[in-house]
Amino acid sequence: MATNQEIVQLQREEHAGGGELAVRDYADPAPEPFLGASELRRRSLYRAVIAEFVATLLFLYVTVATVIGHKRQDADVDDGEACGGVGFLGITWAFGGMIFLLVYCTAGVSGGHVNPAVTFGLLVARKVTLLRAALYVAAQCLGAVCGAGLVRALNSAHFARHGGGGANVVGDGYFKGSGLAAEVAGTFVLVYTVFSATDAKCSARDSHIPVLAPLPIGFAVFVVHLAIIPITGKGINPARSFGTAVVYNQPNAWHDQWIFW
Template identity: 35%
Template sequence: MSNLPLRQCLLAETLGTAGLLLFGTGAVVVNEQTQALGHGGIAAAFGLVVFLLIQSLGPVSGSHVNPAVTIGFWVAGRFPGRRVLPYVAAQLMGGVLGSGLVALVAAPGSGLGATRPAHTALEALGVETVLTFWLMLVILRVTAGSKEQGLLAGLAISATVGLEALVAGPLSGASMNPVRSLAPALVGGHLEAAWVYIVGPVAGVLLAVLCDRVLRIQPPITATEPASA
């Protein structure tokens, strides 16, 4: 966790989340207008922007840019509770800022890259829970100890985002992030099924923290029998 003053961390979270929405959902909007990126290009855009944010802003704030990740780190005992609400507020502010910028170039009637269930809300809820579980588990495993600021950690996390967006994007939008879904929904005025993208990611990170704790359990030490004389 960063020891920098809270104001610097909040600025980093605001800028980072704005960048995530600007380039991630911006890719969706550009593809709506040009069909130049395709589904794979959109997934790659999300993975790439996450990698850049981790490498550039990670040393300042941890580059959570996701309220679910912030909550997950707090529950895991790796983030102070007094910073949770300020981080979430900064992320929401950054997300709305990013979506507002995307709206400036979007065509009339655009969803601004908002996530919506492809079928039922319950199916999307299950998908978002599973996706966020894997994302948070990867984050917890690759940021432990000396690996916290490593290049490979950033690659692993961004690759997870890109892979999950590629595979599950057509099902639920592959949000894994309440602000990533809420910001375009708020700016565009479409809050249908918004609860899915809050409940699913939060449930996913809680399950991931539990799983990480189980994986960290050390095997019992077996006493060695003394050698016979």
């Protein structure tokens, strides 16, 4: 198999304005096979699926617990206690910070998707196979259910009382069309950031970008939260919306579920 230097050498092309040769300083990876049935023989596939399951479980556990803790402490303030919750900004930091950590930890194992929307985008771009994408989405959804279920098991008295830890529904005063538009825009920002942060051209121009890729991805989640939490509770991750809906299991969470997919 050719080395990266050999690939760059093979990608020399004639400069449009003269006879000099301009060397591309990056190498685009070859498209993945569409089905990818041969991956079933690779141990790395199963390790990656497990990584996606664990990462999504941890993401739901920390973020849903943060939402419940915030709402519980706010209720205590109303009852005369002195300390409030982490607040709206604290919740956005919990979501963005967890994505940063989880992408950093799992990028070398599974690519650090932690989101069916990201997986689907990479499938369309032929960066993952259909088999891998299907297993990732299944693992992410199962991990989300387990993560939300773990929060409910440890906070059973407060889970239902405080809205299932932020189960995604369209907010009061907003139309379903507004919720759908907010989710489309927010998901675009996230997936666009993922593609930009992991682009081969970026890594060629600045060797620090691959190391820092989890940072803009986590920050994208953070800023999107600031914009659309009041509208939909902020989904942009179908597994996160599905996991909380399954464990919360209330009609209002299921009525709007289609928006987040």
